[in-house]
Amino acid sequence: MSFKTISSHMAAQLDKELMGPEVGFTLEQLMELAGLSVAQAIVKEFPYVPSRKSQVLVLAGPGNNGGDGLVCARHLALFGFNPVVYYPKRSSKTPFFSQLVSQLQFFKIPVLGSDDQWIKYLDEKDTLCVVDAIFGFSFRPPVREPFGSVLKELRKVQERLPIVSVDIPTGWDVDEGPLDNESIVPKVLVSLTAPKPCASKIDSLETQHYVGGRFIPGSFANKYGFEPFDYDKGDQVTKLVPT
Amino acid sequence: MSFKTISSHMAAQLDKELMGPEVGFTLEQLMELAGLSVAQAIVKEFPYVPSRKSQVLVLAGPGNNGGDGLVCARHLALFGFNPVVYYPKRSSKTPFFSQLVSQLQFFKIPVLGSDDQWIKYLDEKDTLCVVDAIFGFSFRPPVREPFGSVLKELRKVQERLPIVSVDIPTGWDVDEGPLDNESIVPKVLVSLTAPKPCASKIDSLETQHYVGGRFIPGSFANKYGFEPFDYDKGDQVTKLVPT
Numbered sequence: 001m002s003f004k005t006i007s008s009h010m011a012a013q014l015d016k017e018l019m020g021p022e023v024g025f026t027l028e029q030l031m032e033l034a035g036l037s038v039a040q041a042i043v044k045e046f047p048y049v050p051s052r053k054s055q056v057l058v059l060a061g062p063g064n065n066g067g068d069g070l071v072c073a074r075h076l077a078l079f080g081f082n083p084v085v086y087y088p089k090r091s092s093k094t095p096f097f098s099q100l101v102s103q104l105q106f107f108k109i110p111v112l113g114s115d116d117q118w119i120k121y122l123d124e125k126d127t128l129c130v131v132d133a134i135f136g137f138s139f140r141p142p143v144r145e146p147f148g149s150v151l152k153e154l155r156k157v158q159e160r161l162p163i164v165s166v167d168i169p170t171g172w173d174v175d176e177g178p179l180d181n182e183s184i185v186p187k188v189l190v191s192l193t194a195p196k197p198c199a200s201k202i203d204s205l206e207t208q209h210y211v212g213g214r215f216i217p218g219s220f221a222n223k224y225g226f227e228p229f230d231y232d233k234g235d236q237v238t239k240l241v242p243t
Numbered sequence: 244m245s246f247k248t249i250s251s252h253m254a255a256q257l258d259k260e261l262m263g264p265e266v267g268f269t270l271e272q273l274m275e276l277a278g279l280s281v282a283q284a285i286v287k288e289f290p291y292v293p294s295r296k297s298q299v300l301v302l303a304g305p306g307n308n309g310g311d312g313l314v315c316a317r318h319l320a321l322f323g324f325n326p327v328v329y330y331p332k333r334s335s336k337t338p339f340f341s342q343l344v345s346q347l348q349f350f351k352i353p354v355l356g357s358d359d360q361w362i363k364y365l366d367e368k369d370t371l372c373v374v375d376a377i378f379g380f381s382f383r384p385p386v387r388e389p390f391g392s393v394l395k396e397l398r399k400v401q402e403r404l405p406i407v408s409v410d411i412p413t414g415w416d417v418d419e420g421p422l423d424n425e426s427i428v429p430k431v432l433v434s435l436t437a438p439k440p441c442a443s444k445i446d447s448l449e450t451q452h453y454v455g456g457r458f459i460p461g462s463f464a465n466k467y468g469f470e471p472f473d474y475d476k477g478d479q480v481t482k483l484v485p486t
Binding site for chain 1: 282283322341342343462463
């Protein structure tokens, strides 16, 4: 596919600038829009049908990628899906992450911790897809526990249970792509703001590619070396079509 | 139209509960979703056409309704419109309101203050519509300056320049409706979360009615005496059709 990518280093820089004193975005705002866009990608890729299975397992990591997953789960519930969240390592960096958990509980969405059985939800009879919101663009190997085991389980089921990765397929090198043939292969990738270099490796994998996190002006995209993406009307997500 | 409404008193209660310790929403999250939904209503009602006028004048009041307007303006810019914001009385309650202004400046959206000429933007040759984000459900009469003069100007142009009111048409009594025949008549009303009682007075006025602010579960709507609204897929706004 022909699209510009933004390196892990530049993505970190971009985020810092967006939340810096001059631009003034808050984490709460950006995470809300990012999580919403992932939920909208799921609606587009797996349209909700009342009579069909509607369970979505959301795997949330310890950082901001996990936070995007928590927000996504809440919007999925509003869209008629039936999310279950596995959130084994919880951030205490800001109280906002525990507020996101309270919001899920308000929606009566199960939020499983490290002691809970989550593997039973990896059953394609009940589950429509799995959201991989474990690690984002600041991931550096190795994958630590319990997420190493989570990836092992995902590899076992990925042929029959589609994985939707948020920004980065967990375990992939952000700039290089899959590290070995043990890496997971997502059915859907939702890049946030702009694809990271690893996204150019999905060409040969038949992964559907979306861009979400619609919150920067075109001039700012240009400053970071990419073009604004072509969203439809008021959509928060756009599908990239192979060229 | 047949829809349940929620009184100003209950709307205040609902907001307080959403942002209380148990549910844990932040103002930033709710305002982002509310403002986004108003922008999406404008996309639906006035589809953007590249060759056509695209200027939108956003009138922002001093409180949360004004904040929704500031967020709406930013999303309008992302959707291809050309917003101009008039924000004469700025909240210093939380630093977040000045961050919303910084975000607008980041998008190069003009933000006019009390000393700036705003009336020239009330010209239907250039302007597509006016967003009335002046007062919301906590409004109590009388309308103070400069907003009394703003309403006078709006009444002069409303036949040829459509007004989009956010939650409450400014100057209307939240529970009773228009106070006199001097009240403005919006072309579009975007109720947030649920219509307030004054919304039932728009039947005879040919006002298009949307509901946005999609952030509560059905059980919570029921607790406050209304039914969840029927949104399409991942939409953040839904149009109520007269029955």
